[in-house]
Amino acid sequence: MTTPSSSSHEYNGPHSSEENSRLDYQHNALRTVMGSKTFHATLPTSPTRILDIGCGTGVVTLELAEKYPSAQIIAVDIILPTHPIQDLKNVTFIQGKFADLVADGTLEPGSFDYIFSRLLILEITDWKKQTSLISNLLKPSGVYEVQDFSWNILSKEDKVIFDQYPIFGLMKEHAELKGLDTFCGDHHPKHLADAGFENIQHERFPWPLQYWPERPETYMLAHMYHGGESLGFRMTVLDNLLGRSGRYSPEQMDEIKADFEKMLKDFSEGTYQPYSATWGRKPA
């Protein structure tokens, strides 16, 4: 493991052991909803260097290390992974903020065959710049895959019902004040196109806010919300996005949080948010 970068950071999600368990559960839940797949892109033949940005617990890094034993997998995050990925001979973990590691040359331009990034919605304030940094790190014909949410809300009939849930509107407004794009999942195809990627593909999956009996593959994600695994995550995000704005008293924040929990119970069956994978190839 190397720790060359020590700049301060502001991440809007939680960092806790409870969150680490949630991330590992979420990994399996996402695999289930995506047809037992973690990755969607077709990689260049015999990749030698792969980057996992914002690796979290290291659960995706482990899968990459196993799938590509002759590649060197570089995993970066501002926090240490919980899985002992640095014990694997084909993994290097680097602690630091992604943009800093690019700026100081720790991550070398033109050196990666495949770059994977998942669920950085609560950190990245300039996706155009992020996508261009990633393009610079790839070798010609290298592949980038990004997976993220759009915090839109749809009925199981695919009708947009976002406006029926003012708390989500409030979260979107506060996230945007911080420069975050809460609909980034849907915007990634344009970011990749603007950065010059080719063969761009985009696939959407439902991330249900309520159980959906006709879609059993979504059960684990719905359970994550309703089984309470995500409670700490939700509360931290509300505190960081709304609470830190200084616009609400502690009593108002308690009310907003209680309303949010009530709203979750009231969602109709199959109400979902879109989660998407977008991938493309850098020109040869």
Ligand SMILES: C[S@@+](CC[C@H](N)C(=O)[O-])C[C@H]1O[C@@H](n2cnc3c(N)ncnc32)[C@H](O)[C@@H]1O
């Ligand atoms: C929601 S978690 C997702 C983790 C992992 N990608 C996954 O899908 O399981 C987001 C992760 O991104 C990390 N992160 C946030 N901002 C980052 C940055 N600027 N550079 C590197 N990692 C970052 C956080 O520390 C956190 O571990």
